[in-house]
Amino acid sequence: MCWVCEAYGDPEIENGRWFLNPKNHSRQMYKIKKPGQKAAAFGSDPESQSGRNIQEILATRFTEQEEFQRLVKEANAMKGDGPFQIGQVIPLKEAHRVVELSYPVAGMSCICRILTRAAEERNEHEYTCTGLGVGMLKWERWPERYKGGVNFMTADEAKDWLTKWDTKGMVHSIMTFGGSYVGGICNCDYPDCIAIRNRIDYGIETNMLKSHYVAKTNYDLCNGCGVCVQRCQFGAIKFEVTTDKTNIDQMKCFGCGLCETGCPREAIELIDRESLPGLKEAW
């Protein structure tokens, strides 16, 4: 079981998935935001301590590489209590379950893309991020960074919308805003997404944990068309010339399921990470 599920999941609910535990969506979680307390309310105040801590740690890599690695290691060991927000990749079907559970659900502009690519998402057709929970009702009080407001959606609209970004090739991930409070489902890609970047480029694991699945190719069905190779944001899939089929490196696979949803021959399936002894501790 992943450590977030161990800490914040309920074994009785949805196989113990922490992001499907209603407790982690509750209003009470959102309100814990006094200084020094666990929830830093990053979503309501992007200039909060959490963001500064990350930047401070990342800045050390320019001056002192060993110190940087020590800080990252320390932060990883602290898990959810450390300076980094918890994030986890989830496949589309679990993202659909989350929007069924949470209220309200709203489309909004992606903070990462504003920062890294100066991308302006100004209306419901351009929004790529999904905000969840009571924080969305306060959108008018957010600072300027979240441009264009929000677009409230029903659960069914949100599902169609998540499917749209899945089709385009975005990875879905759960983002927490302080402790285990589920604040949103991001639709991410590399290199715009700061969390994926933190994980892949700098080894900050807590920011973007792997999902509860890994992708596996059915070599009888795969015809080597290469669609999955294009869709993988984590560099885990290669086209293997020798076999004329796709090759998935399950050690690198984050289990986002983009290759599965994109495969025209249904040759890729998501299997339970914990069913594989070599991967069950790899989060």
Next chain:
Amino acid sequence: MTAPKYPTLEIDATKCTTPFDCKLCIQACPQAVFFTHAVKVERGRETDPKDPGAYILVPTYRDKCTGCMDCVEVCPVDALKITFP
């Protein structure tokens, strides 16, 4: 000790005043090295991207810079300078 050798990206803020509006270097960079964010933040009001000095450009991921100089070429105000150690 182990001070790593990374390139220095000097951004002349007196020349580069509206990076969020211009965004040429940010979108041209193959390594996505830059960050741009507002420094004039007012609660409940959007910062005008055309307001000089409201946004700044930061080379957050300069450790990923390869020195292709695409950003330098594309910059209309010649505000960028990259030097490798």
